[in-house]
Amino acid sequence: MKIALISTEKLPVPAIRGGAIQIYLNSVASIIANKHDVTVISIQDTELKDEESKKNVRYVRFPENQYVEMIEQYIQVENFDVVHLCNRPNWIEQLCHAAPQTKFVLSVHNEMFSYEKMTDAEGKRCVQQVSQIVTVSDFIGRTITDRFPEAKNKTKTVYSGVDLHQYQPSWSVVGKETRNNVRGELELQGKKVVLFVGRLSKVKGPHLLLQALPSIIEKHPDVMMVFIGSKWFGDDNLNNYVRHLYTLGAIFENNVTFIKFVRPQNIPQLYAMSDVFVCSSQWQEPLARVHYEAMAAGLPLITSNRGGNPEVIEEGKNGYIIHDFENPQAYAKAINLLLNDSSKRARMGKYGRNKVEKDFSWNRVAENLSQVYEGVVKER
Structure with missing residues (x-):
């Protein structure tokens, strides 16, 4: 099959500036390309060529201000069998035409079928x-089918994934070495590290x-809470909210570390140095890839x-769910529970x-997507 994978107009592929969709596309493309002809389309970037081929994948990049028209x-002219478009349902009509x-x-x-983003007719x-709608979680699937019941037969959850080689647990040889090295560099020896990764x-x-x-x-006076992220992907400029976080953090200077934007390829080593991971999202998160x-x-x-x-x-x-999600003490209770017991952390980390490995490798994601592509082509 000849397949095009189309990113949004926000960030380039590969994900040199971050972005869950961009990581997703780049990761599955090279695997799918083992059997099919794959082209990835994204916006131009000063650090990337407008067209190139890597690992049997062709990358084509268009100007952001002409993106849809160029697609x-x-x-x-390219006569693709399947076009996989990410997160832009409002582009479907003109691309189908x-x-x-x-x-x-x-x-x-994301919640792209909300009332704020499209009319009933659209x-x-x-x-x-x-031919098919794939969603990153059952939750996102319901945001579509609850409003458009006719989409139920076309909607399927295909969870995202992670590179199992990049992310190494602390009990592995590589993970243990990475953990010790990074803790040394950041002067975190002897600390219990609680990690947050995401936009501030x-x-x-x-x-x-x-x-x-x-x-x-x-x-746990030896705790260190590490925040990795900035106000937006690749943007370390401060806004009022980030300044507020820095002010709060300064009160606990021996227990808080802020690390600004980190390129995706350097993120795994920061997980390796940690003991507990926390996602404190307040919005209806589609399903943040940091969990994978x-x-x-x-990590638990x-x-x-x-x-x-x-x-x-x-x-x-493999973890705990905070139902009282607006309450700081609910997070404190769960964090303390894990920091109290290293064997519990190890047990939950190994389960995760x-x-x-079983459900969320990129190989599994690529296999699931390939089945979707093959299924829609057979409909002809």
Whole structure:
């Protein structure tokens, strides 16, 4: 099959500036390309060529301000069997018009079928025109089918994944060495490290973790809460909210570390140095990919009961779900529970690593997507 994978207009592929969708596309493309002809389309970037081939994958990049129009022209002449468009249902109609013989698969990574983003008529046309809708969680699937019941037969959850080789748990030879090296570099020897990875925005809830710190320090004065992220992907400029976080963190200078934007290839070593991972999202998170990363690194997870996040948590086995998600003390209680017991952390971390090996490798994601592509082509 000849397949095009189309990213959004926000960030380039490969994910040199971050982005869950960009990581997703780049990771599955090279695996699918072992059997099929694969092209990845994204926006231009000063650090990337406009066109190149790597690992049997062709990368084509168009200007951001002409992105959709250039995609239209490109798929008109390339005659793809399948076009997999990420997260832009409102583009489906014009792309289908440009390539009427092509089968379209839409992957939905956020609440793109909400009333704020499309009318009933637009949603119905999109559902009618696509051959398949794949979603990153059951939660996102329900946001589509609850509004458009006619989409139920076309909608399927295909969970995202993680590179199992990049993320090494602390009990592995590589993971242990990485853990010791990074802790040495960051002067974290002897610390109990609680990790947050994500944008420093109010909807991600990092302020709640800072507010929880006094109750954690009281029982674990050797705790270090590490925040990795900036206000936006690749943007280390400060806004009022980030300044507020820094001010709060300064109160606990011996227990808080902020690390600004980290390129995706350097993220795994920061998981390896940690003991507990926390996702404190306050918004209806589709299902943050940091959960897969933390499991792959052998960390127990604490996550909020928001959106799709709880779907990968088996309560008490690989993590804990915070139902009182706006309450700093709920996070403090769960963090203290894990910091109290190293054997519990190890047991839950190993369960999570086994789970991600079984269900959430990129090979599994690519296999699931390939089955979707093959299924829609057979419909002809």
